[in-house]
Amino acid sequence: MATPLGQVKPLVMSKHAQVQRVTAPMIAARKGSEPVVCLTAYTAPMAMLLDPHCDLLLVGDSVGMVVHGLPNTVGVTLEMMILHGQAVMRGASRAMVVVDMPFGSYEAGPETAYANAARIMKETGCAAVKVESGPEVARTVDYLVRRGIPVMGHVGLRPQAVNVDGAFKAKGRNDAEWGRVLAEAKAADDAGAFAIVVEGVAEDLAGEITALVKAPTIGIGASASCDGQILVTDDMLGLFDWTPKFVRRYADLKAVVSGAAEAYAKDVRARLFPAAAETYALRRNAHRQQRGRVEGSGEQG
Numbered sequence: 001m002a003t004p005l006g007q008v009k010p011l012v013m014s015k016h017a018q019v020q021r022v023t024a025p026m027i028a029a030r031k032g033s034e035p036v037v038c039l040t041a042y043t044a045p046m047a048m049l050l051d052p053h054c055d056l057l058l059v060g061d062s063v064g065m066v067v068h069g070l071p072n073t074v075g076v077t078l079e080m081m082i083l084h085g086q087a088v089m090r091g092a093s094r095a096m097v098v099v100d101m102p103f104g105s106y107e108a109g110p111e112t113a114y115a116n117a118a119r120i121m122k123e124t125g126c127a128a129v130k131v132e133s134g135p136e137v138a139r140t141v142d143y144l145v146r147r148g149i150p151v152m153g154h155v156g157l158r159p160q161a162v163n164v165d166g167a168f169k170a171k172g173r174n175d176a177e178w179g180r181v182l183a184e185a186k187a188a189d190d191a192g193a194f195a196i197v198v199e200g201v202a203e204d205l206a207g208e209i210t211a212l213v214k215a216p217t218i219g220i221g222a223s224a225s226c227d228g229q230i231l232v233t234d235d236m237l238g239l240f241d242w243t244p245k246f247v248r249r250y251a252d253l254k255a256v257v258s259g260a261a262e263a264y265a266k267d268v269r270a271r272l273f274p275a276a277a278e279t280y281a282l283r284r285n286a287h288r289q290q291r292g293r294v295e296g297s298g299e300q301g
Contacts, residue, residue: 021096022096023127024096024128024150024195026055026096027195027216030055030216030227031216032216035227036195036227036228037056037228037229038054038057038058038218038230039058039231039233039236040058040060040063040233041092042066042067043088043091044091046091046233047088051091055096056195056218056228057096058098058130059084059085059097059126060130061081061102061103062232063081064076066232066234067084073102074103076100076103077102080102081099082119082120082124085099088126089126096127097127098128099129100129101113101116101120101129106131109140110144113140113144114143114144114149128149128150129151130151131151131153132154133153133155133158133185133187133196135180135183138190138191141191141192142192146192150194152193152195152218153191153196155198155209156198156201157199157201158199181201181209182208185212185217186212189213189215195218195228196209196217197218197230198217198219198226199219199222200220203223206219206225210225210226216228220246231247231248232247235247236248236249236250237251237253238250238255
């Protein structure tokens with residue numbers, strides 16, 4: 001139908017375009033106000049479950065350990081992060097989705113980091129990337145932000161530095177470390193990071209970082225002094241025997257999954273599954289009609 005002269009035809013938008021996702025400026029604006037709720041996600045079904053409750057979903061390189069059974073995050077590839085980022089984007093419709101840049105994808109310099117970050121954003125549709133903010137990374141954060149890529153920083157315990165540290169160790173426990181973590185947080189903030197993950201530091205240090213930087217701080221093992229919190233979802237759900245000190249288990253899904261598998265195995269071995277309710281029955285009339293057609297065809301031959 002033609003639009004009357006002088007009237008503007010309303011724009012019909014797709015369902016995807018109509019969804020108002022949380023954005024980097026929205027997260028940045030939460031500094032000092034309502035705490036930012038964040039969790040990790042690696043799959044579409046889990047993202048769909050977490051999406052209504054979270055402001056931000058992080059596709060963390062922890063996927064290497066949680067999903068792929070790697071000993072640490074160093075072996076995670078760019079392709080793995082993109083694959084899981086795509087899955088999470090299919091499941092989340094409201095929360096901001098941030099994808100970790102894996103080890104080796106940004107340390108070589110700003111240009112390399114930009115090429116890899118742009119690829120992540122193009123191929124996943126995510127809203128931002130996260131980098132571990134070592135002493136040399138601030139220039140890269142600035143380079144990315146100036147070219148339209150929102151960046152989340154990460155200071156304190158940095159899992160990608162495990163081979164330098166020798167283990168996953170809390171940071172800021174002496175004057176030298178305290179000053180270094182503060183300097184890294186300030187550098188990431190000055191470079192334009194919209195938020196900064198603070199991992200594995202004492203409460204006093206977390207509070208000082210939070211007061212020092214303009215960006216909201218997202219704590220993981222860094223006390224309630226931060227502007228928000230994040231946990232590895234599988235830890236929070238109790239899917240592993242051991243979890244770090246800073247994790248609160250909100251469920252015991254390991255026992256639930258193990259119990260369900262045990263019950264299933266018992267039923268299969270006793271031939272109790274599948275039962276009639278889970279079995280397709282033959283449609284008698286359709287079977288007779290089909291049989292008649294086959295027999296009639298044989299007579300003609």
